Amino acid sequence: MPLRGATCGFCGLLCDDLEVEVDGAALRVVRGACARSEAALAALGAVVDPVPRIAGKPASLDAALAATVEVLRAARRPVIGGLDVDVAGMRSVLALARRIGAVVDHAGGSIKYRNLHVLQEFGGITTTFAEARNRADLVLLVGDGWWRRFPRFVERILAPNGTERRIVTLSALDPATRLTLPKDADVLALDAPLTGMPAVCSMLNALVEERPVKPARLAGVTPQALQRCAEWLRAAQYGVIVWSAADLDWPHAELTVQAIARLVRTLNGTTRFAALPLAGSDADLTANAVQTWQSGVPLPASYANRSVDFDPNRYALRNVLARGEADALLWVSSLSGAAPPPVPGMPCVVLTRADVELDTAANVQIPVATPGIDAAGHLLRGDKVITLRLPRLREGGPPAVSTVLDLLLARLG
Amino acid sequence: MLTRLSGARIVDPAHGTQQDVRDLYVRDGRMVDRPRDGERIDRTWDAAGTIVMAGAIDLHTHIGGGKVNIARGLLPELGRQHSLAATDVCGACTIGPAPSTLATGYRYAAMGYTACFEPAMLPVNARQAHMEMGDTPIVDKGAYAMLGNDDFLLRLLADGANRAEIRDYVAWTLHATQAIGIKVVNAGGISAFKFNQRSLDVDEAHVHYGITPRTILRELARAVHDLGVPHPLHVHSSNLGVPGNVDSTLATIDAAEGLPIHLTHLQFHSYGTEGDRKFSSAAARIAEKVNASPNVSVDVGQILFGQTVTASGDSMLQCRNSRHGRPPKWVVMDIECDAGCGVVPFRYRDRDFVNALQWAIGLELFLMIRDPWRVFLTTDHPNGGPFTSYPHLIKLLMDRSFRNGVLASINPEAAAMSALGSLEREYSLHEIAIMTRAAPARILGLEDQGHLGPGAAANIVVYEPHPDPEVMFATPRWVFKDGELVAERGEVKTVICGAIHTVKPDFDRGIERKLKGWFEQHHTQSLSSFKIDDEEVCECGRAPRLAVHACRARTA
Numbered sequence: 001m002p003l004r005g006a007t008c009g010f011c012g013l014l015c016d017d018l019e020v021e022v023d024g025a026a027l028r029v030v031r032g033a034c035a036r037s038e039a040a041l042a043a044l045g046a047v048v049d050p051v052p053r054i055a056g057k058p059a060s061l062d063a064a065l066a067a068t069v070e071v072l073r074a075a076r077r078p079v080i081g082g083l084d085v086d087v088a089g090m091r092s093v094l095a096l097a098r099r100i101g102a103v104v105d106h107a108g109g110s111i112k113y114r115n116l117h118v119l120q121e122f123g124g125i126t127t128t129f130a131e132a133r134n135r136a137d138l139v140l141l142v143g144d145g146w147w148r149r150f151p152r153f154v155e156r157i158l159a160p161n162g163t164e165r166r167i168v169t170l171s172a173l174d175p176a177t178r179l180t181l182p183k184d185a186d187v188l189a190l191d192a193p194l195t196g197m198p199a200v201c202s203m204l205n206a207l208v209e210e211r212p213v214k215p216a217r218l219a220g221v222t223p224q225a226l227q228r229c230a231e232w233l234r235a236a237q238y239g240v241i242v243w244s245a246a247d248l249d250w251p252h253a254e255l256t257v258q259a260i261a262r263l264v265r266t267l268n269g270t271t272r273f274a275a276l277p278l279a280g281s282d283a284d285l286t287a288n289a290v291q292t293w294q295s296g297v298p299l300p301a302s303y304a305n306r307s308v309d310f311d312p313n314r315y316a317l318r319n320v321l322a323r324g325e326a327d328a329l330l331w332v333s334s335l336s337g338a339a340p341p342p343v344p345g346m347p348c349v350v351l352t353r354a355d356v357e358l359d360t361a362a363n364v365q366i367p368v369a370t371p372g373i374d375a376a377g378h379l380l381r382g383d384k385v386i387t388l389r390l391p392r393l394r395e396g397g398p399p400a401v402s403t404v405l406d407l408l409l410a411r412l413g
Numbered sequence: 414m415l416t417r418l419s420g421a422r423i424v425d426p427a428h429g430t431q432q433d434v435r436d437l438y439v440r441d442g443r444m445v446d447r448p449r450d451g452e453r454i455d456r457t458w459d460a461a462g463t464i465v466m467a468g469a470i471d472l473h474t475h476i477g478g479g480k481v482n483i484a485r486g487l488l489p490e491l492g493r494q495h496s497l498a499a500t501d502v503c504g505a506c507t508i509g510p511a512p513s514t515l516a517t518g519y520r521y522a523a524m525g526y527t528a529c530f531e532p533a534m535l536p537v538n539a540r541q542a543h544m545e546m547g548d549t550p551i552v553d554k555g556a557y558a559m560l561g562n563d564d565f566l567l568r569l570l571a572d573g574a575n576r577a578e579i580r581d582y583v584a585w586t587l588h589a590t591q592a593i594g595i596k597v598v599n600a601g602g603i604s605a606f607k608f609n610q611r612s613l614d615v616d617e618a619h620v621h622y623g624i625t626p627r628t629i630l631r632e633l634a635r636a637v638h639d640l641g642v643p644h645p646l647h648v649h650s651s652n653l654g655v656p657g658n659v660d661s662t663l664a665t666i667d668a669a670e671g672l673p674i675h676l677t678h679l680q681f682h683s684y685g686t687e688g689d690r691k692f693s694s695a696a697a698r699i700a701e702k703v704n705a706s707p708n709v710s711v712d713v714g715q716i717l718f719g720q721t722v723t724a725s726g727d728s729m730l731q732c733r734n735s736r737h738g739r740p741p742k743w744v745v746m747d748i749e750c751d752a753g754c755g756v757v758p759f760r761y762r763d764r765d766f767v768n769a770l771q772w773a774i775g776l777e778l779f780l781m782i783r784d785p786w787r788v789f790l791t792t793d794h795p796n797g798g799p800f801t802s803y804p805h806l807i808k809l810l811m812d813r814s815f816r817n818g819v820l821a822s823i824n825p826e827a828a829a830m831s832a833l834g835s836l837e838r839e840y841s842l843h844e845i846a847i848m849t850r851a852a853p854a855r856i857l858g859l860e861d862q863g864h865l866g867p868g869a870a871a872n873i874v875v876y877e878p879h880p881d882p883e884v885m886f887a888t889p890r891w892v893f894k895d896g897e898l899v900a901e902r903g904e905v906k907t908v909i910c911g912a913i914h915t916v917k918p919d920f921d922r923g924i925e926r927k928l929k930g931w932f933e934q935h936h937t938q939s940l941s942s943f944k945i946d947d948e949e950v951c952e953c954g955r956a957p958r959l960a961v962h963a964c965r966a967r968t969a
């Protein structure tokens with residue numbers, strides 16, 4: 001059975017050390033597996049010859065493209081959502097958006113915006129995976145989902161080959177993740193519930209800034225533990241604070257991100273500290289980066305009226321749909337396997353991962369290649385600096401997003 | 414296909430000083446001497462009464478790579494205010510302080526620029542830099558890879574590696590990142606900042622590696638020279654923006670030990686500490702040294718008044734200068750055991766003492782450095798101001814009374830401390846053509862750019878003479894790129910994709926064994942993921958052509 005080197009595009013870590021056994025369509029990760037790659041490869045490996053569909057019925061690509069052109073020609077206020085696509089795919093999405101005057105937004109737009117908002121208001125001091133891996137003597141982990149969202153973070157960055165450093169966890173670690181830490185790692189566990197994050201983060205700010213506060217018991221954390229945590233932070237030579245914005249799922253979560261950014265900036269007054277927001281999954285950073293460099297403003301954006309505009313509320317996909325400001329949805333997805341939000345009564349064209357079966361029949365569904373599986377593709381890694389090329393794993397399979405959209409553009413003329 | 418451009422006055426300093434009126438001929442995108450016997454002329458452009466130069470070349474402009482994109486993301490409110498509507502050939506985009514790649518390509522081309530060089534490509538960020546440059550239409554591109562703060566090189570130097578090994582690593586980096594030159598930014602300082610050192614002078618030791626910036630500068634200048642890379646080591650000196658940094662700038666020149674080096678955005682490195690405010694111009698001292706050092710070339714990094722954003726690899730100094738930033742939000746990054754960056758918005762004000770003096774210092778450098786072949790016209794876009802202000806800057810250089818008029822309107826204390834008012838020099842058209850065309854082509858080793866002789870790329874800019882040089886240079890009548898009309902009177906006519914310029918010096922690939930181990934131990938990607946091959950860079954960079962320029966190795 002041929003073994004192929006592969007890069008996993010199913011979370012923002014973009015691990016490039018995988019070996020995958022390719023047996024016809026079937027795919028099995030034999031080295032460097034994570035829960036996310038295993039699930040995706042199992043699903044994709046089980047699909048044989050996916051075909052486009054029109055109103056749920058199998059159709060040729062040609063007919064599907066013709067039907068799509070009809071939908072887009074009739075649309076006056078189209079929106080393009082999803083956008084878990086590679087760089088080439090996003091380049092084509094934007095070419096199409098300019099051509100049809102669409103609003104564009106990533107499926108995870110509101111999550112990403114928790115970090116972006118703080119960047120735009122405040123800025124930040126950040127670091128990257130290899131810096132954290134090689135230099136950090138203390139890592140503070142915020143949130144309770146990063147180990148599910150970034151399954152190999154501990155193995156590849158936090159504690160590679162049993163590297164020891166001080167670790168502070170604001171939320172209780174799940175037992176399985178706890179086991180992957182070096183046996184005698186120096187861990188300070190605060191074990192606050194998620195809802196306690198904002199309070200704990202602002203208290204840590206106050207303690208680190210040496211404001212005259214009396215640490216009280218906060219979200220179940222003792223004053224002693226908070227004091228100790230602040231001491232550890234101040235004593236670090238190179239501290240890193242890690243979180244995944246997807247975990248911070250409550251109203252005004254950006255305030256918590258801002259509290260973290262402020263903490264990092266304060267600590268930098270005397271020692272070195274940096275933030276490492278984990279992101280990049282479902283190509284959210286890729287989509288935003290390409291949009292930002294090509295147009296000068298980030299997502300979500302509108303290309304209506306032959307110009308481009310950015311507005312995080314006005315053009316957020318769910319707001320546009322809720323306000324009834326769209327008359328056609330083009331959903332473009334190649335990595336996550338996510339289905340589009342329901343848009344009853346509105347024409348809907350869906351480009352999806354080959355294994356996705358829709359509950360409701362879209363007007364048109366076109367299966368597309370997943371980068372790193374059926375097509376090569378470039379994705380931006382979660383630390384925002386490195387772009388990797390995901391090589392193609394197997395022959396055959398559906399066309400790449402960019403191929404489909406470029407055909408569409410040619411037909412739209 | 415043969416085209417004639419007739420009747421223009423040709424200003425082409427690569428081929429002498431005479432500016433005669435003659436016809437130019439273009440066959441299939443290249444300049445030719447004259448038609449073959451009996452060859453039909455397919456099209457004639459009547460350029461009578463115009464002034465023609467080769468396409469301009471910007472050898473230091475931040476057009477691609479993560480830090481520019483961070484700047485865009487940091488300031489969307491400024492991007493939104495400067496929207497460029499779509500035309501029949503151009504896509505909708507914005508042109509804020511950190512303009513979109515689309516606007517960058519359109520505006521450079523419309524201004525008569527046909528090649529732009531990104532000066533600070535982090536090796537780990539090279540793919541994205543090439544992608545952004547690929548989405549910068551029309552102009553040709555190239556990039557300098559940043560070394561001198563990467564742990565691999567610092568470790569080699571600390572271990573006393575031999576020169577051959579350093580040379581091989583430098584060459585390997587040029588190949589792996591598809592670069593045309595090597596830049597060093599605050600040698601050792603970006604790395605030292607990761608160890609909480611907040612400043613690093615040329616002879617100060619890095620707290621962890623124990624080596625000094627002087628060693629790093631000397632060894633990199635040596636490696637680049639020995640490999641025969643045409644462009645000298647491109648140096649962003651220590652102590653960016655710090656009053657009194659004139660001493661470290663002079664020490665930096667000495668560190669090259671007579672080997673070629675290029676000092677970039679020199680204006681930010683020419684500060685003294687005289688006067689009540691302990692901030693003064695040291696342009697005269699710097700210019701004197703540059704005039705006396707034929708191995709040194711410079712670009713100025715002129716500041717112009719208004720809102721901009723600074724995006725630099727120099728995390729150490731950007732962190733330090735961040736308190737002066739407006740609006741008050743900024744980003745600093747430590748990057749992947751390789752480099753760093755800092756993005757700080759700035760609003761340069763003509764009534765502000767420091768900003769006004771910075772403006773004057775830049776102009777003093779332009780006027781005091783005598784040889785136009787060794788001083789280049791830059792604003793360190795976007796750091797000193799946007800590239801779109803070049804026509805204004807040219808006017809400041811060419812028109813003394815205009816210059817003195819502006820001088821009279823800036824902060825009077827700064828104006829009084831500057832020698833600018835007494836400088837009588839006015840640049841000639843010929844000198845402007847040298848500093849924006851012939852000289853950058855020569856110093857980058859671009860044999861077929863920056864001139865209009867036979868074999869050159871048919872990058873031709875047709876200007877209508879005007880008493881106001883700003884008007885003349887802002888909107889040339891025609892801009893031809895590789896023989897094609899790409900812009901007319903400031904409007905883009907055709908959108909094409911430019912080539913990527915690189916060098917590929919010979920080296921011993923044995924260095925990869927050591928690098929592979931290093932990557933496995935320290936990096937979070939493999940060596941093979943890191944490298945960008947020719948096919949991939951052309952795909953990322955949408956390049957129809959990879960132009961590989963010759964290196965003439967200077968060692969056996």
Ligand SMILES: [Zn+2]
Nearest residue numbers: 008011034037
């Ligand atoms: Zn994975």
Ligand SMILES: [Zn+2]
Nearest residue numbers: 598649725726
């Ligand atoms: Zn610089």
Ligand SMILES: [Zn+2]
Nearest residue numbers: 473532678793
């Ligand atoms: Zn620069």
